[in-house]
Amino acid sequence: MPRNARKFKIEVGAFYHVVKRGVNRENIFRSKQDYSRFIFGLELFNSVQPINLWALLSRSGDSPSTESAIGVGKRVRRARENKGKPIAEIHAFCLMPNHIHLILREIREGGTSDFMRKLGGFSSYFNKRHNRTGPLFEGRFKAVPIQSDEQLANIFRYVHTNPVELWEPKWKEFQVENPREAIKKLESYRPSSYLDYIGKENSPPFITKDFFLEFFGGEKNCKLAVEDWIKFKAHGSAMETNMLE
Numbered sequence: 034m035p036r037n038a039r040k041f042k043i044e045v046g047a048f049y050h051v052v053k054r055g056v057n058r059e060n061i062f063r064s065k066q067d068y069s070r071f072i073f074g075l076e077l078f079n080s081v082q083p084i085n086l087w088a089l090l091s092r093s094g095d096s097p098s099t100e101s102a103i104g105v106g107k108r109v110r111r112a113r114e115n116k117g118k119p120i121a122e123i124h125a126f127c128l129m130p131n132h133i134h135l136i137l138r139e140i141r142e143g144g145t146s147d148f149m150r151k152l153g154g155f156s157s158y159f160n161k162r163h164n165r166t167g168p169l170f171e172g173r174f175k176a177v178p179i180q181s182d183e184q185l186a187n188i189f190r191y192v193h194t195n196p197v198e199l200w201e202p203k204w205k206e207f208q209v210e211n212p213r214e215a216i217k218k219l220e221s222y223r224p225s226s227y228l229d230y231i232g233k234e235n236s237p238p239f240i241t242k243d244f245f246l247e248f249f250g251g252e253k254n255c256k257l258a259v260e261d262w263i264k265f266k267a268h269g270s271a272m273e274t275n276m277l278e
Contacts, residue, residue, distance in 0.1 A: 078148060
């Protein structure tokens with residue numbers, strides 16, 4: 034499992050695979066709106082400036098009207114225009130029903146920790162929306178420093194193929210019944226940065242894509258890297274996972 038972020042210092046310039054899970058492995062996303070709300074947080078919380086996302090996305094009145102929806106859109110556009118400097122580089126993300134994966138690069142002292150603390154505010158939104166009380170997340174985030182090119186490539190594939198287990202229950206056991214269908218479904222899984230890397234319009238442009246696009250050699254090779262990983266596992270091959278978790 035990833036080492037706890039409190040046990041080592043996160044260094045400026047380094048890449049990290051960051052994982053945050055729901056308490057007792059409970060779901061932290063129950064609807065499309067939950068996913069969208071968290072993705073807004075990924076975009077807008079990554080700033081030196083504070084932001085009240087709850088107020089920003091709230092609509093006036095009891096029911097969503099066209100006027101209130103337009104008002105929210107205007108506020109979001111202003112927030113994007115006035116957004117301050119980022120506190121971390123987001124190179125990849127994947128939201129699963131009960132956990133999240135991020136590939137982050139520390140660009141300022143304490144930036145990753147500040148960013149994850151801000152994202153933790155999702156708990157208040159979730160509890161209010163779903164009439165729930167108590168902690169949502171399992172302790173602090175966990176992070177693994179990425180220390181080699183091989184590890185970078187493996188984690189990029191690992192993060193972006195995480196959703197395959199939703200359709201292939203034995204994915205983690207290196208068993209994939211229909212790799213072609215798994216690849217097809219992955220290309221329609223929106224709460225992930227995979228679509229951003231293969232040239233399909235997806236989330237707002239807050240992902241730092243240049244590094245991995247250059248690393249793999251463009252969108253086509255990013256796509257091949259992920260597809261080859263799925264086909265590799267479909268053949269029942271085993272691999273070491275200590276570099277990933």
